[in-house]
Amino acid sequence: xxxxxLATAVVAQTPxxxxxxxxxxxxxxxxxxGFRLExxxxxxxxxxxxxxxxxxxxxxxxxxxxxxxxxFVEKCRGKEGxxxxxxxxxxxxxxxxxxxxxxxxxxxxWARKDG
Numbered sequence: 001x002x003x004x005x006l007a008t009a010v011v012a013q014t015p016x017x018x019x020x021x022x023x024x025x026x027x028x029x030x031x032x033x034g035f036r037l038e039x040x041x042x043x044x045x046x047x048x049x050x051x052x053x054x055x056x057x058x059x060x061x062x063x064x065x066x067x068x069x070x071x072f073v074e075k076c077r078g079k080e081g082x083x084x085x086x087x088x089x090x091x092x093x094x095x096x097x098x099x100x101x102x103x104x105x106x107x108x109x110w111a112r113k114d115g
Contacts, residue, residue: 018059018060022056022059022060025056026063029063030043031068032044033069033072034048034049035048035053046085053106070106073108075087081096082095083098083100
């Protein structure tokens with residue numbers, strides 16, 4: 001899973017291994033812009049999206065479909081301001097923190113300290 005991949009990222013990787021890691025992470029992005037938790041998952045989640053964005057940045061890459069990514073994160077935000085793991089899902093405090101981190105990674109105005 002994505003968490004296991006991130007845990008193993010602490011060990012130094014060769015340039016080819018970093019390239020492979022980036023390719024794997026990028027392969028988890030869906031047509032809707034969000035990321036799946038693992039290759040077998042069908043739908044993207046906010047948790048996987050936030051983690052993938054950070055991991056891709058840490059490995060020197062850049063996520064594709066930025067407009068779709070922003071839209072996916074926005075769809076996970078409820079009317080009350082909290083975030084759910086999927087659009088229309090139930091918001092919670094941990095998921096709201098994850099949503100704010102994803103928004104910050106994407107440069108969304110409402111997620112910036114000065115915004």
